[in-house]
Amino acid sequence: xxxxxxxxxxxxxxxxxxxxxxRVVPPASAAGAEDVIDLREVFGVLRRHLRLVLGVSAAVxxxxxxxxxxxxxxxxxxxxxxxxxTRGAMTAGLDNPIANNPMGxxxxxxxxQIQVLESRAVAAQVIERxxxxxRVITDGIxxxxxxxxxxxxxxxxxxxxxxxxxxxxxVQRRSGxxxxxxxxxxxxxxxxxxxxxxxxxxxxxxxxxxxxSAIDGLMKDLDARARKNTDVIDVSYKTTDPAIAREVVNTAxxxxxxxxxxxxxxxxxxxxxxxxxxxxxxxxxxxxxQTALSDFASNKQVYGSDQKIAAEQTGLMxxxxxxxxxxxxxxxxxxxxxxxxxxKGQHLTEKLNAVVSSPDVAGNPVVQALYQQLVAYxxxxxxxxxxxxxxxxxxxxxxxxxVLVASTQERLTGATRSQIEALDARISxxxxxxxxxxxxxxxxxATQAAEARLTQRVExxxxxxxxxxxxxxxxxxxxxxxxxQVEVVDLAPLPLYPIGRGPLFKTVLxxxxxxxxxxxxxxxxxxxxxxxxxxxxxxxxxxxxGLAIIPQILPANGRNGHLRFAGVSMPRLPRRNGARDGxxxxxxxxxxxxxxxxxxxxxxxxxxxxxxxxxxxxxxxxTSPSPQDGKTTTSANLAVTFAQQGxxxxxxxxxxxRARMHQVFNVPREPGxxxxxxGHASMDDILCPTQVDGLTFxxxxxxxxxxxxxxxxxxxxxxxxxxxxxxxxxxxxxPPVHVAADSLILGRVADGVLLVLRAGxxxxxxxxxxxxxxxxxxARVVGxxxxxxxxxxxxxxxxxxxxxxxxxx
Numbered sequence: 001x002x003x004x005x006x007x008x009x010x011x012x013x014x015x016x017x018x019x020x021x022x023r024v025v026p027p028a029s030a031a032g033a034e035d036v037i038d039l040r041e042v043f044g045v046l047r048r049h050l051r052l053v054l055g056v057s058a059a060v061x062x063x064x065x066x067x068x069x070x071x072x073x074x075x076x077x078x079x080x081x082x083x084x085x086t087r088g089a090m091t092a093g094l095d096n097p098i099a100n101n102p103m104g105x106x107x108x109x110x111x112x113q114i115q116v117l118e119s120r121a122v123a124a125q126v127i128e129r130x131x132x133x134x135r136v137i138t139d140g141i142x143x144x145x146x147x148x149x150x151x152x153x154x155x156x157x158x159x160x161x162x163x164x165x166x167x168x169x170x171v172q173r174r175s176g177x178x179x180x181x182x183x184x185x186x187x188x189x190x191x192x193x194x195x196x197x198x199x200x201x202x203x204x205x206x207x208x209x210x211x212x213s214a215i216d217g218l219m220k221d222l223d224a225r226a227r228k229n230t231d232v233i234d235v236s237y238k239t240t241d242p243a244i245a246r247e248v249v250n251t252a253x254x255x256x257x258x259x260x261x262x263x264x265x266x267x268x269x270x271x272x273x274x275x276x277x278x279x280x281x282x283x284x285x286x287x288x289x290q291t292a293l294s295d296f297a298s299n300k301q302v303y304g305s306d307q308k309i310a311a312e313q314t315g316l317m318x319x320x321x322x323x324x325x326x327x328x329x330x331x332x333x334x335x336x337x338x339x340x341x342x343x344k345g346q347h348l349t350e351k352l353n354a355v356v357s358s359p360d361v362a363g364n365p366v367v368q369a370l371y372q373q374l375v376a377y378x379x380x381x382x383x384x385x386x387x388x389x390x391x392x393x394x395x396x397x398x399x400x401x402x403v404l405v406a407s408t409q410e411r412l413t414g415a416t417r418s419q420i421e422a423l424d425a426r427i428s429x430x431x432x433x434x435x436x437x438x439x440x441x442x443x444x445x446a447t448q449a450a451e452a453r454l455t456q457r458v459e460x461x462x463x464x465x466x467x468x469x470x471x472x473x474x475x476x477x478x479x480x481x482x483x484x485q486v487e488v489v490d491l492a493p494l495p496l497y498p499i500g501r502g503p504l505f506k507t508v509l510x511x512x513x514x515x516x517x518x519x520x521x522x523x524x525x526x527x528x529x530x531x532x533x534x535x536x537x538x539x540x541x542x543x544x545x546g547l548a549i550i551p552q553i554l555p556a557n558g559r560n561g562h563l564r565f566a567g568v569s570m571p572r573l574p575r576r577n578g579a580r581d582g583x584x585x586x587x588x589x590x591x592x593x594x595x596x597x598x599x600x601x602x603x604x605x606x607x608x609x610x611x612x613x614x615x616x617x618x619x620x621x622x623t624s625p626s627p628q629d630g631k632t633t634t635s636a637n638l639a640v641t642f643a644q645q646g647x648x649x650x651x652x653x654x655x656x657x658r659a660r661m662h663q664v665f666n667v668p669r670e671p672g673x674x675x676x677x678x679g680h681a682s683m684d685d686i687l688c689p690t691q692v693d694g695l696t697f698x699x700x701x702x703x704x705x706x707x708x709x710x711x712x713x714x715x716x717x718x719x720x721x722x723x724x725x726x727x728x729x730x731x732x733x734x735p736p737v738h739v740a741a742d743s744l745i746l747g748r749v750a751d752g753v754l755l756v757l758r759a760g761x762x763x764x765x766x767x768x769x770x771x772x773x774x775x776x777x778x779a780r781v782v783g784x785x786x787x788x789x790x791x792x793x794x795x796x797x798x799x800x801x802x803x804x805x806x807x808x809x
Contacts, residue, residue, distance in 0.1 A: 049522035056518035057511065064510020065503070073498035076238045077245035079253045080489040083110050083231045110231050113485070114224045117235065117256045120386070123215045123222070125255035126248060133244035135214045136193065140204030143241050145195055151208065152190030160188060160206040164198050222252060232489065242495045249492045261484030272475030279468040282328070286461040293454040313452030316437050317459055323430045324460035330423040336367075337416045340409060364419060370412040377404045531760050532767060538757065538784045541764045542771050547754075547783040548604035550634065553588045553597040587664065589640040590692055597637075604634075604785060605641040608754070617751045617782065618724060623734045623743035624756040625770035630787035631756040635733040636664050638754075642729050643694035650687075650727040652698040654734045654746060656707040659700030661733055665690050672701025677715040683722050696727065712745040720749065737770040747779030755781055759788040 046053055116122065127134050132149045140162075161172040168181040171188050180186040185194040191208055209217075224235045237249040381401040384391045391398050438453075501509075532538060535546035588597040608617065622638070624631040632655075639651040652673060653661035662669045667688045675681035681701075688697045704710050723730045732750060734743035747753045753774055757767055767784075774781055 045522055045526050046519065049525055052525065053515070053518035053522050056521050057514035060514030060517055061507060061511040064513070065507040068503035068506035068510075072240045074238050074240060074500065075242040075245045075495040075497075076236050076499045077242070077249045077492035077495050079235045079249045079492040081233050081235060081253050081257070082487045082489050083113050083233065083485055084487045109485075110226045110233065113260070114226060114233060116260070117224045117233070117252070118219060118222060120215055120219065122252060122256050122259060123218045124211070125259065126218060126251045127211065127214045129255065130247050130251045131214075132247075133239065133241060134218055134248065135209055135211065136191075137207045137209065138204060139207060140201050141199045144243055145197075145199055146193045146206070147196060148185045148192065148194040150192040153211075155190040155208060157210045157213075158189060158191065158208040160191065160208070162195075162204045162206060164195075164202055164204070166198065169195050169198075218248070222249070235492075237492075238499070246492045246494050253486075253488055253491070257484060257486040257488060260486045264484045265479060265481070268475060268478040268481075272472065272479050275468060275472045275475050278328075278331075279465065279472050281331075282461065282465045282468055286458065286465050289454065289458040289461050293451075293458050296450060296454050313455065316434060316452050317456030319430055319434045319437065320453070320456035321460035321463060323427055323434070324457075324464055326423050326427050326430065328464050330420055330427070333416050333420050333423065337413060337420065340413045340416065366415050367412065367419065370408060370415055374405065374408040374412060377401055377408055381405060530764050532757050532762050532764055532786065534759070535786060537764065538767075538786060542755075542767055542781075542784060544755070544771070544781050545607070545783040547607040547785055548600050549759075549786045549788055550600045550604075550630065551596050551788055553595070553633070587636055587640055587692075589637040589644070598641075601634075601637040601641045602644075604638055605645060607783065608638075609645075618728065619720060619730045619732065619750040619752075620782075621732045621734055621743060621747050621750040621753045621779070622756060623747070623753065623770075624736045624758075625762055625766045626736050626738050629736070629756050629758040629762060631736070632660055632664070632733055634754075634756045634785055634787065635731055636661065639695055639729075639731050640692050642731075643692045647694060647728040648726070649695045650698060650723050650730045651695065652723070652730065652732050653700040654711065654732045654742060656700050656703055656711070656742070657735060657740065659703075661697070662699040665697050667697065667699060669699050670701050672699035673719065674701030674704050674710070676701070676719050677710055677713070678704070679715075683719075698723075708741050708745060711742050716746075717749060737773055738766065744773055744777045744779065747774050748777050750779070752782035753779045755784040757784055757786050759786050 131151050132146060133143050135151055136146065136149055137143070138146065163170045163172065168179055168184075171178040171180075171186055173188060178186055178188055180194075182195055182197050185192055191206070193206065218237075221238050222235070223237070224233050226233050235249055235253055237245050237252065239245045239248070381398060384395065384398050384401065385393065393399070393402075532541065535549060538544065538546040588595055589601045592598055608620070622631050622635040635651060639649050642649045651661070653659050654673065655661070656674060659669055659672075662672075665688065671681040671685050673686065676683060676686045676698075686698050686701070688699065690697050710716065720730065732746050734746055737743050743753075755767070755770065755774075771781060
């Protein structure tokens, strides 16, 4: 075709035009295509990595199934308790630990009881009462096969091998064997147990763990949770034996109830003992005062007084009563001061609880506030130093709390001493008032004044004694109550079903997770591949038009590696071109014109015809970044399509080092381009006609010693000028850019360069480097072709054309 048949310059690939005249818009040019997830592309990724997805899914499913079917079933027993003021109800409010607790306003009683329930003290009680399954663990037989289990407190850990016979069982020890009949208990090294009947196995082991390890295990699996906005607590325990789970949780709530009741009863007992001591002392003072009054009346013969003396005596009695109350209060504070100065440790806490609970001291806000701080600091210190993970005394936090406890004790001591001094001042003031009143009574008969003083003392002491006696009776009633704050609502029944989902559900879940992981692995592998996969990659990475996508080319006819068209046998291209099946149809544009491959090459031809500045595009260099990208197949088929368009086309094999194009057209390699450049052959000698009308082939010829220098010399330009005189289009098949400099040399003298890339094989960096090398020498890259022999590009969405001609067959 002559140049005047070609249109003028067009925009850079706004559309692609098929031979039938239809314009196809490339997907990369569609507005907003980058923001839409193409499900067909997603399925394409999964199809390309189907083995990876199936492999990961199968592995995860098998692992989940194995774990589900081989893991032990776990049972959970649940009991319900309630934190109620049962003790306060039974004592009619005489003893309410929550109300009497100085820190009650800052703490949640239910949460506090949960902490006690989950403490090591309760766990130790549970293990002591029910060691089976906690301290005693069986290996080879069920735990329920043991009975009558007891462990001495001195036993730490041990392993007892067992052997079973028809009539009895034997316990193996280093010192010898111990034999017992079934049902008879055996005691070995402080461990007692019995086996009722012979198990199915011939041997087993009884493992005894340490008490601390058993406590840690129990505290890990025992859980207590309060129901929202209630005083009800759910207590649960998990283990592999349902009977042990029930026994452990029931033992835990029972032990907790008993410990709670015992603690409350001990507090009431300490309070009763303190009030009893104060009452005994007051009764002794009252007895002394009464004896003095009786002796005075007998000795002085005092039987009465007039109204004035009675009034004065009444005033003195009131003063004495007030002084007695102050003196009793001072004794309370003096007791508190003595406790702070002398008592230490737990004894100090017990003394302080008893003294601070007294009505006189409880009314002092300063002492109560300091006492609450002291209790808080001691509680924080104990929580750090006790338990399995308790901190040492050298811990900075523990030392800081020790300093706070000591300083609070000193402040409490100072406040108590100040209170005593204030009481002394008040007592001194009353003494002064009494002195003035006594001075007034001095005018009265001395005997009557003495009688009044003695009577006032007796009445004041009796009033204090009555108050203490009332408190003593309350303390005795509270001590007699054996109930605590814990009420067992429901004991745990035997759990019939294990917790969690069944093995089938876990296996199905493993399949779902495996599919998700396999899909993620497929996309990860896809994203880690830095090769070019689609037309968008060409335009984004290289900034050149993607002219066409060449699909996998399959043989349409022929045998033994040869194709036939126009009555002539044509060979296939060797495996080097990238085909997986050992060869590829080379001239599909001529042999299978209705195939997708042929249509793709016609699309490439059309794109080149309607490219910019096409009037000057007469010499085209076809190259690739690396070998096996498919440039030879592209060159041959593109030449066929140009010839089918009516143009005179010359296809020149410029790959002088590894010439293979002559095999495609089944012609000799020599004479060829080398002989023409060296002057050993004329132009007519090297032009080989082909079976395609309008297509002439120029083989490479002999391998010269210096191909690059020869191709870049003036003789090559002379050959090109001679070809231009005879042909409309000259296609130069050159070596890859990264293999030799031949393509760079010819790219400078050619009108345009066509870069062939292989999808999934050509790396983006390699393509960019090849493009940069061509641009550095002044070559004009008119576009790129994406060769896809391995199905790396989605076959729909505008990339591959629908096989229209295939439906006719």
